[in-house]
Structure formats: C-alpha cells, structure tokens
Amino acid sequence: MSTEILEQPKARINLGALKKKQINIAVFGRGNVGSVLIDQLFERKNEIAKRRDLELNIFCIANSKTALLGQHISANWKEEFTTKTQCYSITEVIHFAKTNQLKNLIAIDNTASSEFVNHYPEFINSGFNLVSSNKIANTSSLKFYQELRGLLAKNEKEYLYETNVGAGLPLIDTIKLLHLSGENITRIKGVFSGSLSYIFNSFSEEEGTFSSVLKKAIYVGYTEPDPREDLCGNDVARKLLILARELDLHNEFEDISIQNLIPKELRKVSKETFLKNLEALDVPFQIKKKNLNKGQVLRYVGDLHGDLSKEDGAILDVSLVSVSKNSALGNLQGSDSLFEIYTENYGNHPIIIQGAGAGSKVTARGVLGDILRLSDKIK
Template sequence: MSTITLEKNIQEQPFPLIDLDTIKKKKVNVAVFGHGTVGGRLIDQIITSQKEISRRRDLDLTIFAVANSKTVLLDKKGVKENWLEEKNEKGKAYTVESVIKFSEEHNLENLIAIDNTADPDFVLHYKKLVEGGFSLVSSNKIGNTIGLDFYRNLRKTLSEKKKEYLYETNVGAGLPLIDTIKLLHLSGENITRIKGVFSGSLSYIFNTFSESEKTFSEVLNQAIENGFTEPDPREDLCGNDVARKLLILARELDLHNELDDISIQNLIPKHLRSVSKSAFFKQMHELDVPFHIKRKNLAKDEVLRYIGDLHGDLSKEDGAVLNVNLVPVPKNSALGQLKGSDSIFEIYTESYGKNPIVIQGAGAGAAVTARGVFGDILRLSDKLD
C-alpha cells in the first residue's frame, strides 16, 4: 500500500527539471607569463580544451593575460585562437603591477599566474603576485632553487594569503613525482634515498652512446637535431639542470640545502666551458676521445648513465649528500634498461626497504611539459572556491 502511495505522489508531484545551463560554472582566470615553446603550447592546449573542460568539469577556464618579457595582451573575456597575431598587433608594454591592477579593475576571481619563463628575475615577482590575489603554477625551476630564505619567505606568504604554488613539471616534466614525494613525506614515510636519470636530454645521449659505436659528438649532434637539448647543449652537459632538480626534491623533504652543496660532475672540458657557442660546435669533436675511453672501460654488462643521487641521513636537516655524476650501471637494472629520452626516479623508503618506488616516463619535450603545467592548473582549479 505504501509503495503504491509513494509512486502516486511522485507522479502527482514530479521533481522540477534542472536547467544544467543555469548552473553557475566555476570561473578561473589565468595569466600566462612566457609564451615560447612551452608557454605557446600551453595556451593552445587550454584554448582547444575549453569547451570540453566546461562540459566535464563545470569550469570556465579563461586566459585573460599573455605576456613575454616585453609586451602583454589583456582581455577580460579571454584570448582566442589567434592570440599570437592579436598580441603582435595589440600587445602593450607592462609591469606585473599593471596585470594585477587589470585583474582588480575587472573583478576577476580565482586568479592563477603561470610562469613558463626561464627568467631568474621574474621569480622575484612571485610574492607580489601572491599578495595581489594570485596562486602560482611554474615550469621555471629557479623559484625553488635560489636562496633558502626566498624559498621560505614565499611559502610563508602563500600560507598567509591562503594561496597555492604548484610546480610538478620542475622535475620529470609531466611525471607525478613531486606530488608522490610530498604525499609520502607528509604521511610520515621516511624517505631514505632518491636517485635516477633526471634529464631527458642526457638520458637520450647516454642511452644511445652506451649501446652504439658512434662517437660522442655524433650522438650529441643527433640529440641537438632531434630537439632534445637546449640550443647550447652545454646547458645540459654541465649538470646544473640535474642539480637544480635534485635540490628541489631535497627541499621537498625539508632539507636545508643550497645549490652549492651539490657535487656536480661537469661533462664539458674546462677549455670549452667559456668559448662561444659557435666555437664549441666547431670543437665538439674534442669530446670524442675522453668519452670513447669511458665507454671502452665499461664492463660487458654495463652502460653509462648520468645520475642524480640524494642520500645520507635524510632525517636530519643537514644530513643529506647530493651528487650528480656519470656512472656505470648494470644493463639489467631499471636505470640500465632506460630507453629513448625517458627519465626514471627510484624512491627508497624505510617501509619499502630495498625495493624502490619507480616512476618512469617521458622526461623531455615542450608538449609533455605544457601538458604537465596544464595538469597543475586543473588540480589547482579544483582547490579554488
């Protein structure tokens, strides 16, 4: 009897239909600083995905500012597919303060500033942006690897203003590495060591060189032609990029390290470090003999890998040892089996013992990095009101 009555009531008093188009979508406004290889890809990815993101996530993601070091394009309604052409025509000189002021004048909410530059000066604006109401997403490593005082002060400001700072692409391009280490550390897991191949460029170079008869300069030229290295490959070969990534992970574990604490094996002979780029390219063959000797001295079951290694007593703020070196590893190991330009990270913990957590995947490429930045934007959007 009760069931019949309920069905009758439902038929007589139907629930009102909800017009899904009237549901207010969360509005997130993004300012992109740096629209080169990574930044340009990111802008195109966001614009291409806007309708799908709106449909699937009830999220209205708008790029209201696109800037490089000289000019900015501002549009409160959001830039369109022809953003670069429009910026070339209408871009104006700007300051970070003027972008903040624009967001205030137009009452833009849920603000995110994206740093896709490699500019050491731009990171000095981070605090100003946070104080102006922005959360941060960055592919630029410098903000996490300059002085420890800056690092701490920025996090203090973020906490005070209740803003976020995401930078998953700082290490491992789009791999979920930093997030994994954060979760392990915050959960109380004692991480005892992190080691791996941190550079997609050097991964490709030594994966190829170790298993071929080619000279080192031939392999390096191949890597340059394929776009795996920086325009000046010495930026990869000097080891500083790997060192910065290692330092970022150390600081995630609350270790009090600076870049100067890291022992780095620079792969560039001293006499080639300060010459012009064109001179380096002409003399690149001088690398062939020393690297041929390194390959010749390998055991039969070994290959060369350029490895970052964070170890020591990681329970102490000053107990870490940080090394960046070219070393032989067994071919049948996880590091030795690496292919292409992949990166690989081994995370050793007290609970897992001798069996590390292994994270491996594409470690280089503008599209991969841009997609990783996009992922940070979406994660951050979920946290915003």
C-alpha cells in the same frame, strides 16, 4: 463537496544555466612551453567544462616586453598578439584583474626568468595562486624559498610546480604525499635529464663517437641550443635540490657535487667555437666506455642520499656512473627519465617513476595538470 488537489508543476532546472566556476588565468612566457599550453587550454576548454563544470578563462598572455590583456582572450590569440599587445608591468596586470573583478586567479610562469620570480610575492599578496615550470624560485636561496612558503600560508594561496622535475611525470606530488604521510624516504636517485638520457642511452649501445651522438641530439632538438647547458650538469643539480627541499632538507645549490662533462678548455668559449670542436669530447668518453665492465652502461645520475632524517644530513651528487644493463637505469631507452624512490617501508625495492621527462608538449600537459589540480582546491 469534493476537494480537488492539484499537483503543482515541478520546477525545471536548466543545467546549462548553472554557473560554472571560472578560473582566470594569466600566462607569462609564450615560448615553446607557453604557446603549447595556451593552445592546449583552448583545445580542451569545452571538454574540461563538460567534465569538471569548470571554465578556464585566459585574461592575459605576456612575454618579457608586451602583454595581451582582455577579459576573455579568444582562441585567435596568436593573431591578436601581433596587433593588440601593449607594454606592461606586473602592477598593471594585477590592476586589470582587480578593476574587472576577476576572481580565482592563477599566474602561470613559463619563463626562465629570475627577474620574474621576484614578482611572486606581489602576485600572492594580490590574491593570485601560482603554477610554474620555471625552476628558479625553488632553487634560489633557502631564505627566499622559506619566505615564499610563509607568504603563501599567510595568504592561503597555492603554488604548484610538478613540471620542475620530470616534466609531466607525477614525481613531486608522489614525494610530497609520501613525506607528508610520515613515510621516511631514504634515497632518491635517477636520470633527471631527457637530453642526457638520450645521449648516454645511445652512446652506450652504438658504435659511433660521442660527438656524433651529441650532434644527433642537437639536430633532433633534445638539447638546449647551447648543449653545454645540459652537459655541465647544473640543470640536473637544480632538480635534485628541488627534491631535497621537498623533504625539508636545508640544502643550497653550492652543497651539490656536480661532475661537469665539458672539457675545461671549452667551458668559457663562445657557443659557435664549442660546436666546432665537439670532436674534443670523443677521446675522453671513448676511454670511459672502453673501461666499462661487461654488461655495464653509462648513465648521468642525480643521487640524493645520506641521513635524510636530518636537515643537514643529505649528500647530493650529480655524476656519470656505470650501472648494470639489466637494472632499471640500465634499461632506459630514448629520452626517458627515471626516478627511484627508496623508503624505509619499501626497503631495497624502490618506487619507480619512468616516462618522457622532456619536451614542450609533455611539459605543457604537466602545467595544465597543475592548473586543474589547483582549480579543484580553489573555493
């Protein structure tokens, strides 16, 4: 008698039924960067799910006063934000995530608020990872900076902030990799501000007055609403401090030498008064331009140098300097930022990172990149 061996039917795997890793996101700050980021998340949600087997889910969108909370906020979030928001506290957002058993949590800080930064420890202790375009946490006191890192390590959580310097450029990540791999970085210098890049790139090449270039920069939206926030140099200084701390240097903001480009008599007046007196800037800057040597141009530069092998050996300068038109800094166009990273192994040939260093779309794209990098790390 023959024995017939029947082949068992093969189990069919429904790939579509496999559960994707869900990342649950709370977005704080819905200004220019925040709103663009939320739209980018919804626009690219399906493509990200397809390429990375990852589901990005927004459960909270909040400004400083009200929040939209829901297990799965939809792409119609703008309409819902006008009808379904409620006053909130950070504790209530955390409680919502816990009550609804949401895992793989990321809090996104697109605010410019020092008060919100004070809630970072609460988020970390409650199981959240952090992504931030807000520079304040990284430029507060060294004590706060170090305590925050200790808390992250204790809770095994991540904090990414690539957009703190250079918007969407891969600058901080590059410096981290070089430093952690044992490469001795000896200097970092460059044009850190997209608005000041545009202003001095234009002023060095054009025949017009400084005030006319500044007015154009204000009109096209390159500067802050009060351009003194750009011209005072503090924003560039904060970015320089962030890079110094990435190298484990023990610097405070007060250690930075900053050249303020605003005439003293216009530093404390109202914004309206300042904007009416922009012509007061013309003579000083025209003199600087006239005194340039042939083939030289003006650039507003951040420079981290000194003995960077010592915790207290760094010199941090932010100033208006003349550079050769044929140099990398001298060749800058438009509102691009440029960073030169000098190391022992590269010698006098720096690593150069250049590109769009400002703008809500570029910054939002950088925040999205941090979300994706962080999602890959979450197990």
